[in-house]
Amino acid sequence: MLRVHFTPEDLTRVRIRPEPLPLWEVLLSLHLLQTRHGDVVFGQWRRRARPALSDILTTLAPPKGYSPDFLTPAVDSADLEVGLEALLSTRRQTLHSELSRLAEQTPLPGWVRPLAAGEPRMLRLLADTIRRYHATALQPYTEVFRAHIREEWTRRTEVVMAHGLEHALRTLHPSVRWRAPVLEVGYPVDQDLYLDGRGLVLVPSFFCWQTSMTFANPSLRPVLVYPVTPDLGWVSARPGAPDQKSLIALLGRTRATVLRTIADKPGLNTTELAREARTSPAGASQHATVLRQAGLVITKHSNGCAVHTLSTKGAALLRPSSPSAG
Template identity: 45%
Template sequence: MWETLLSLYRLRRRTGEVVFAQWRRSAGPQAPADTRLLTDLVPPSGYAADFLTPVTDGLTLADGLEALRRTPRRRLSQDLSVLAGARRLPSWTTALAEGRPEAVTRLADAVEQYFEACLAPYWTRITGHLGRERARQTALVADGGWERVLEDLHPTARWHYPVLELGYPVDQELHLGGRGLQLVPSFFCQGLPTTLFDGDREPVLVYPVRHEPGWSAPDGTRTSLASLLGRTRARVLAAIGESPCTTSEVARRTATTLPTASQQASALRGAGLVTSRQNGQSVLHSITSLGLALLAGGPS
């Protein structure tokens, strides 16, 4: 449910072009007509209705949709009131705020149809990324305990027992009061972490995972890039395409040695796919427009 909601931001915002542009071009035209019901509740930026991401015991889409259908009328009304404070809502949301079954059912059906059209074709790749993140977190727990996990959660994370500080779009405090904090790695979360607006609900922290440019390309295209450049060099190009980074960061992102990262970046620079400049004691690598076109598999 979180991926469904956050993907709606990625679908309409021209940010993260390296990672999401190809998916946006492919998935956007497939969005069903009733996707407009979702975009009414998920504006291009800012607050989206909390009830769209219910906490469930099960982890399937069916579990999330069933929880959405059972949303209490009070919660529907409360969340829509918050949303109405920031933007004008269309008339159909009145029936939703009143908890009318036909309105709630139509909304749940719209979520399912959007998922099947725009996310299901890529779901194996998305869950593969999330699985690797969970494995990484498991290794961090084994290596340094939960303190290590919290410190490594996001570049803005600062853990000073008993407070975790993170970059966030607005000033907000979440007091656990003895409750656990559910960490949710998200593929379509970009930039800063996010959480529910209502702090009285089960505490959850959704944070972005590292992405691989070209993830939504057909398998043949992805294989061709590795065949053209070599597997390691293709990974280095994708790592630099994700965001400008130092040689040390390239090595970390690609799980290679520092000399290998430096050698591959130099080869890519010679081919005009990346540029490099001195940044203090480090060298900062950035992808060029030619490198972006190669990753995206688009026209020259």
């Protein structure tokens, strides 16, 4: 179990990220790619992404146990290159210490020694390997990740506004329990994290499967990476100009109702949309956000209200010749 210890000051310094952190998604996707966990949700992606694996990545990010913290530097950016620049700047002492800890868990190949010594050539090779993996295994699905994480961010911030931060922490994930002033998190090892006034960054993650994550080193900026639940069929929800079948993979029954309502009555604001679709204003806002990010809906602001209309793609999806969403 992970126990996160809050002070009163920490409760005023909790922040929820609205976007994925690319290097955390790289690390956690590598963990998933080497297992069969969540095969119903990730199996199709796993078959497509497995050729992107390399010995460097599987050595540094094994599916169980410790992975070095330097693989996920403490940067606050959704830009992969910003994270890689921070990784390239990792101090030699940190590299040596964390790779020595990894060596206690599993035998390491000889190429790890120059990396542990901070040789620039090896650091650049690692960065290039991560870049190639990201381009093959993750980049094609970036908009899908963003839509899921933005939806979680919207839901979580609305919970904070309606019910307070402690309720948002209590309902963060089924593996999480709030026992003030300690957040108890299901975790593979026994660990305590004392925030000591530094606050906490909550990071929703697409590839974090069932178990939340944080840094092994408690002196680093406190983060808690926790799971969001991907939609079934998310692999088909490709960015760009997906076909109708791919777009349907983004929709559930309520979201499809919201889309049809916007098609039947264009120009509804969010409150009106909620009433017509028989959902809450918060739910209508969340679904409209995901539909907009999928390219199905256009949202504009008029007289202080968000007003929704169907996009060309949304209209194509709902043509009579199209299969209906379930």
